[in-house]
Amino acid sequence: DVKVTQSSRYLVKRTGEKVFLECVQDMDHENMFWYRQDPGLGLRLIYFSYDVKMKEKGDIPEGYSVSREKKERFSLILESASTNQTSMYLCASKVRDRFNQPQHFGDGTRLSIL
Amino acid sequence: SQQGEEDPQALSIQEGENATMNCSYKTSINNLQWYRQNSGRGLVHLILIRSNEREKHSGRLRVTLDTSKKSSSLLITASRAADTASYFCATDARGNNRLAFGKGNQVVVIP
Numbered sequence: 001d002v003k004v005t006q007s008s009r010y011l012v013k014r015t016g017e018k019v020f021l022e023c024v025q026d027m028d029h030e031n032m033f034w035y036r037q038d039p040g041l042g043l044r045l046i047y048f049s050y051d052v053k054m055k056e057k058g059d060i061p062e063g064y065s066v067s068r069e070k071k072e073r074f075s076l077i078l079e080s081a082s083t084n085q086t087s088m089y090l091c092a093s094k095v096r097d098r099f100n101q102p103q104h105f106g107d108g109t110r111l112s113i114l
Numbered sequence: 115s116q117q118g119e120e121d122p123q124a125l126s127i128q129e130g131e132n133a134t135m136n137c138s139y140k141t142s143i144n145n146l147q148w149y150r151q152n153s154g155r156g157l158v159h160l161i162l163i164r165s166n167e168r169e170k171h172s173g174r175l176r177v178t179l180d181t182s183k184k185s186s187s188l189l190i191t192a193s194r195a196a197d198t199a200s201y202f203c204a205t206d207a208r209g210n211n212r213l214a215f216g217k218g219n220q221v222v223v224i225p
Contacts, residue, residue, distance in 0.1 A: 004156075042202070042217035043157075058212075090156055100145050100164055100206075103213060105156035 002027040004106040006091050012112045019078040021109050023091030030096030032074035033103065034058075034066065037088040049074055050096060081113045126222045133190040135219045137203035138183075144206045146179055146186050147213065151200045160188075160201075193223045 007022035025032065033048040035058075045058030049068040063085060067075040074093075078085055088110050092103040127133050137146070145164045149157040163170045163179045163186065170177045176189040190197055200220050204213040 040217065043215040045212060048212065092157075100162060102147055102149075102159035102162055103157075104159065105149075107156045108154070110154070 002029070002093065002104040004091055004093050004104050006089075006106040006109050008109050009107060010110050010112075012114060013078075013081050014114050015081060015083060017078075017081045017113075019081050019111070019113075021076040021078075021089055021091075021111070023074045023076070023093075023106055024072050025074075025093040025104070026072065027093065027095075027104070028071065029093035029104075030071070031094040032068065033092040033094070034064075034074065034076045035090045035092065036060070037090055037108070043090065046076065083113050085111065086113045087111060123217075124220045124222075126224065127193055129193060129195055129223055129225050131193055133193050133197070133221050133223070135188045135201055135203075135221070137186045137188070137216055139186075139203075139205045139207075139214075140184065141205075141207050143181075146177075147204045147206070148175075148177060148186075148188050149202045149204060149215075151202065151218070153199075157202065190221075193221075195223050195225045197221060198223045 004025045013019050031050050034046045035043045037043050044060050046064050047058050047066040049055045052071050055066050065077045088108050090108045091106045094103045095101050147162045148160045151157045161172045161177050163177050174191045179186045200218040202215050202218045204215045
């Protein structure tokens with residue numbers, strides 16, 4: 001089974017801090033994704049990566065950046081955390097170039113910005 | 115970007131009953147997927163139906179797809195308390211590995 005591991009289940013940070021959320025997958029998947037999930041808004045794609053050092057903006061990239069230095073690891077960075085970035089963050093991975101394959105999700109990180 | 119929309123938004127049923135959820139979307143798709151999310155956890159993939167398929171089964175799950183109406187339904191038969199969760203549909207519209215998710219459908223199964 002695919003395992004996607006997010007480094008923290010819960011995280012509390014202060015406004016203005018630089019925040020790193022880490023995600024690791026163990027199935028050699030090329031594609032990795034970061035979403036945020038908010039009540040009433042569903043899942044929204046922040047960034048995704050289709051290969052090492054490659055990244056592409058999703059629907060809501062403002063205030064975020066990402067890093068993919070190794071195939072198995074995809075990091076989401078909040079450059080200067082703000083209270084409106086309090087949310088549930090979900091990481092996912094998927095094998096590349098296989099259109100009819102699902103995404104595999106981690107358990108999420110619930111981030112609170114005070 | 116295109117989004118799936120589930121209907122109804124919330125459903126409360128007795129254990130043993132069937133639960134049906136619907137999802138609509140707006141553009142052409144390669145496939146439609148259903149995911150489950152237990153409270154405070156990540157999403158778990160349930161079933162994927164391709165655009166050239168009309169019906170698919172997996173255990174107690176039955177999914178239908180009507181591309182002419184741009185809609186899908188998820189049926190959970192003989193529901194159990196463990197089926198209590200939120201259910202999301204997601205569409206792969208362009209085959210570029212991006213999914214568009216609906217807002218979710220909360221199902222509560224009462225023992």
